[in-house]
Amino acid sequence: MTSHIRNPKDFWAGVIYATVGLAAIIIGRDYGMGTASKMGPAYFPSVLGGLLVLIGLIAIARSFLRPGEPLGSFAYRGAALVLGSTVLFGALVRGAGVIIALLVLVIMSAYASIKFRWWPSIAIAIVLVVFSVLIFIKGLGVPLPLLGSWFGG
Amino acid sequence: MEFIAHLGLGAETAFTLTNLLYCLAGVFLGTLIGVLPGLGPAATIAMLLPATFVLPPVSALIMLAGIYYGAQYGGSTTAILVNIPGETSSVVTALDGYQMARQGRAGAALATAAIGSFFAGTVSTLLLALFAPPLAEVALKFGPADYFSLMVLGLVASVVLAHGSLLHAIGMVVLGLLLGLVGTDVNSGMARYTFDLPPLFDGIGFVVVAMGTFGLGEIVRNLEHEATRSVMMTKISSLMPTKEDFKRMVAPILRGTVLGSALGILPGGGPVLASFAAYSLEKKVSKYSAQFGKGAIEGVAAPESANNAGAQTSFIPMLTLGIPSNPVMALMIGAMIIQGIQPGPGVITEQPALFWGIIVSMWIGNFFLIVLNLPLIGIWVRIIMVPYHLLFPAILVFCAIGVFSLSNTEFDVYLMALFGLLGYIFVKLDCEPAPMLLGFILGPMMEEYLRRAMLLSRGDPLVFVQRPISATMLALAVLGMVAVLAPVISKKREEAFQEE
Numbered sequence: 001m002t003s004h005i006r007n008p009k010d011f012w013a014g015v016i017y018a019t020v021g022l023a024a025i026i027i028g029r030d031y032g033m034g035t036a037s038k039m040g041p042a043y044f045p046s047v048l049g050g051l052l053v054l055i056g057l058i059a060i061a062r063s064f065l066r067p068g069e070p071l072g073s074f075a076y077r078g079a080a081l082v083l084g085s086t087v088l089f090g091a092l093v094r095g096a097g098v099i100i101a102l103l104v105l106v107i108m109s110a111y112a113s114i115k116f117r118w119w120p121s122i123a124i125a126i127v128l129v130v131f132s133v134l135i136f137i138k139g140l141g142v143p144l145p146l147l148g149s150w151f152g153g
Numbered sequence: 154m155e156f157i158a159h160l161g162l163g164a165e166t167a168f169t170l171t172n173l174l175y176c177l178a179g180v181f182l183g184t185l186i187g188v189l190p191g192l193g194p195a196a197t198i199a200m201l202l203p204a205t206f207v208l209p210p211v212s213a214l215i216m217l218a219g220i221y222y223g224a225q226y227g228g229s230t231t232a233i234l235v236n237i238p239g240e241t242s243s244v245v246t247a248l249d250g251y252q253m254a255r256q257g258r259a260g261a262a263l264a265t266a267a268i269g270s271f272f273a274g275t276v277s278t279l280l281l282a283l284f285a286p287p288l289a290e291v292a293l294k295f296g297p298a299d300y301f302s303l304m305v306l307g308l309v310a311s312v313v314l315a316h317g318s319l320l321h322a323i324g325m326v327v328l329g330l331l332l333g334l335v336g337t338d339v340n341s342g343m344a345r346y347t348f349d350l351p352p353l354f355d356g357i358g359f360v361v362v363a364m365g366t367f368g369l370g371e372i373v374r375n376l377e378h379e380a381t382r383s384v385m386m387t388k389i390s391s392l393m394p395t396k397e398d399f400k401r402m403v404a405p406i407l408r409g410t411v412l413g414s415a416l417g418i419l420p421g422g423g424p425v426l427a428s429f430a431a432y433s434l435e436k437k438v439s440k441y442s443a444q445f446g447k448g449a450i451e452g453v454a455a456p457e458s459a460n461n462a463g464a465q466t467s468f469i470p471m472l473t474l475g476i477p478s479n480p481v482m483a484l485m486i487g488a489m490i491i492q493g494i495q496p497g498p499g500v501i502t503e504q505p506a507l508f509w510g511i512i513v514s515m516w517i518g519n520f521f522l523i524v525l526n527l528p529l530i531g532i533w534v535r536i537i538m539v540p541y542h543l544l545f546p547a548i549l550v551f552c553a554i555g556v557f558s559l560s561n562t563e564f565d566v567y568l569m570a571l572f573g574l575l576g577y578i579f580v581k582l583d584c585e586p587a588p589m590l591l592g593f594i595l596g597p598m599m600e601e602y603l604r605r606a607m608l609l610s611r612g613d614p615l616v617f618v619q620r621p622i623s624a625t626m627l628a629l630a631v632l633g634m635v636a637v638l639a640p641v642i643s644k645k646r647e648e649a650f651q652e653e
Contacts, residue, residue: 010318013582017324024331024346031343037612041338041345044600048331055324062320072581078376079577082369082549083570089553090566098554105553106546113542114379124543128550140207142558 007068010059018056024049081112097148098137102129159509160282166510167517172215175208176514179216180521183223188231188533189544194224195480195587196371199363200548202488203555210492211507215514217488218468221481222518225424225464226270226526229457230533233262242424242460245432249445249452260392262453263530265402267523268394269458273410274519277465280414281472282512285501289473292498297605298616302626304599307476309630310419311591313637321584329589332357333596340604352564359487361556361565362593363480365572366579366586368552372545373577379541392527394450402454405435409455413462418469423479427463428456465515472508473498476595480587483594 005011024045034040085108092101106125110116136142166172186197201220205213225242232243233250246266253262295303312322335346336356347353394402412434413427435455436445445452467478468485475496477483489496494504501508526533556569576586610616618624 009582010320013321013324013579013584016578016582017328020328020331027346031338031345032341035612036607036614037610039340039604039607041341041343044603045331045334045345048327048334052324052327052331055320055327059320059324069583073377074581075373075377075577079373079574082373082376082545083573086369086549086553086570086573087567090557090563090570093557093563093566102550105549109549110542110546112376113545115540115542120543121546124546128547132550132554136554136558140204140558142554143561144554144557 005063007063007066008071009063009068010066011063012071014056014059014061014063016056017052017059021049021052021054021056024052078112082109085109093144093148095148095150097146097151098133098144099129099146100148102132156282159286159505160513162505163509163511163513166211166506167215167513172212172510172514173517175212175216176219176518177521177525179219180223180518180525183220183225184227184230184522184526184533185223185536187224187227188536189227189539189548190231190235190537190541192224192371192548193228193367194221195363195484195590196367197224197227198481198484199360199367200551200555202360202484203558205488206491206559210489210494211510213488213492214485214507214511215518217485218511218515219518219521221464221485222270222274222461222515222522225460226266226522227533229266229270229460230263230526230530231537233266233453234259234534235537242428242464243456245428245456246453246460248432249447249449252446252448253450253453256448258448260530261394261398261450264392264394264527265398265450265453266457267527269402269406269409269454270461271519271523272406273413273458273462274465274522275516276410277414277417277462278512278516278519280466281469281515282509284418285469285473285508285512288469289498289501292474295474295498295622296620297602297609298620299622299626301599301602301606302617302623302630303474303476304595304602306626306630306633307470307478308588308591308595309633311478311588313633317583317585319637321582322588325579325584325586325589326592329592329594330596330599331592332362332589333593334600339597339601350564352560352562355560356597357568357593358556358559358565359483359590359593360559361569362572363484363590364552364556365569366576366590367480368548369569369573370576370580370586372548373573374580375541375545392530398450401441401450405431405439405451405455406458408434408438409458410462413459414466416459417463417466417478419478423467423481424460424463425479428460431455431459461519468511468515471496472500472511475500475598477591480590483590486594 028042028045031042032040033042085105089101089105092104103125106128107121110121137144182201183197186192187194198217198220205216228243229246232247233254236247236251250262308326312319312326335353337344337354344354409431412431416427416430417423432452432455435451436442439451441449441451467482470476470478471482471485477486486496553566556565557563559565579586606616617627
């Protein structure tokens with residue numbers, strides 16, 4: 001992006017607001033506006049969407065006028081490992097079962113830390129699996145298979 | 154004496170063995186998780202919420218309230234001992250509390266916080282019991298237009314009192330309102346913004362949003378500063394404050410309690426505002442103001458009393474009007490809805506046992522806090538020392554299983570990861586996610602009241618200024634906005650938050 005943007009945080013936040021607001025209006029066009037006295041499903045979201053677009057535009061305009069701090073580094077690695085391991089948990093939990101899904105979740109997310117070491121993480125993972133199975137599945141009755149459908153569970 | 158009868162009814166509910174146990178369990182678990190550096194009450198409640206779904210409504214709410222005070226107090230413990238405030242409301246406690254700890258007076262600081270919290274909790278629980286019923290009676294006269302305007306006022310207040318950019322606070326509120334509308338529209342039965350994904354037909358779960366933004370987003374953010382994050386623990390010797398300490402803490406505790414109780418009732422108020430305001434006030438009026446920031450006991454006593462008082466009285470608008478004044482109350486409302494209770498003025502008359510039971514249990518919870526926390530301080534210290542790189546995978550496990558168990562679908566787990574990413578991005582852009590959660594809870598309610606109000610007025614928007622209650626609310630909302638936008642006052646506001 002060009003150097004005209006003096007406050008990148010404002011700029012990108014503004015872009016997000018404006019995009020979401022616009023999307024709310026455009027998608028809402030299929031829903032029916034109704035009238036002020038009999039509001040259709042699109043009425044309130046369209047008003048909010050319009051408001052959000054306006055806020056977004058103000059933020060974008062302001063980002064060219066008022067200086068602000070730079071964006072700062074984005075923790076790609078941490079975000080990818082933590083959020084990725086969460087998604088993977090969801091993907092594995094029925095197929096592979098909760099034991100494998102939790103081991104993957106714990107060890108992969110722990111890898112995001114700069115202090116990661118294999119053995120302590122594996123130990124923590126095992127402790128957490130035992131704890132979760134006892135508390136959540138046996139205790140609170142969360143219906144999760146210990147071993148998933150891929151193993152005939 | 155109706156009041157005594159009410160409290161008696163409450164005591165009957167709260168003093169059953171089961172409910173006492175749930176209250177104790179809530180306080181214990183809340184403290185246990187709340188002392189973990191970086192986990193505030195909102196995240197703690199979101200994490201433990203699914204576990205309460207299996208309980209009957211009264212026990213669930215009693216336990217959640219217990220978790221709330223536990224987490225609040227746990228955060229203060231961490232702030233005092235290691236200077237890492239778990240939540241915004243204990244930021245000011247860390248200023249003098251940590252200095253006291255460094256001078257070898259950690260025990261006295263912890264005891265002061267406990268005593269102040271207990272006193273404030275007792276007073277504000279009484280206030281809650283006294284003021285909630287008349288307020289609920291007034292609220293019964295509210296029409297849809299009044300409710301709508303009240304919610305506008307609540308959202309404006311939360312925006313005005315939020316720290317950081319005003320524009321972004323408004324943006325996040327509106328974003329939250331829109332997110333709240335995802336799902337089937339109750340009036341037309343039409344699925345809105347669901348992208349044809351069946352799990353979205355019931356809307357986005359608020360626990361999913363809360364765990365994603367407060368839980369996962371926070372983990373990613375904490376991992377950024379991992380290298381600089383070191384936990385230095387000071388020794389705790391005697392827990393007993395000296396005679397001099399006792400003398401000095403009395404007035405600040407009283408002032409903190411009064412100020413905190415008042416600020417907690419405000420829409421948008423609660424413990425954060427209360428503790429900041431109490432600290433600034435104390436710094437101005439105390440004759441020891443030169444010692445502030447260097448370990449003044451007043452700097453612990455006042456904000457700690459205030460934040461507990463504010464935490465307690467913020468239940469008043471929640472229980473009587475069904476309006477959350479902060480994210481924690483938003484979570485409580487969500488929990489009530491899941492339990493099949495419609496929050497609002499009807500709760501007191503329709504479910505008196507529940508209402509009074511919760512109130513009495515609040516006092517019991519505060520009592521447990523003081524008898525539990527000080528003797529168990531050794532345990533909390535050991536928990537604080539757990540290194541973060543071993544801790545956060547455990548938080549992830551709780552979040553993942555917890556969110557899955559909401560409706561037994563992996564879709565919620567994916568959605569939580571998405572909100573984790575969004576939460577992290579927003580924090581990077583200096584947009585606080587807390588107002589978004591408020592908007593998220595209020596979105597569907599606001600739409601419903603707007604619809605009803607406009608239907609009754611046959612489409613005439615003037616109804617909002619013609620009804621006196623509604624007009625007052627809107628006038629206050631406008632006043633609040635003007636106050637922030639006026640340069641003089643907005644400068645004051647910046648000063649008030651400078652202490653961070």
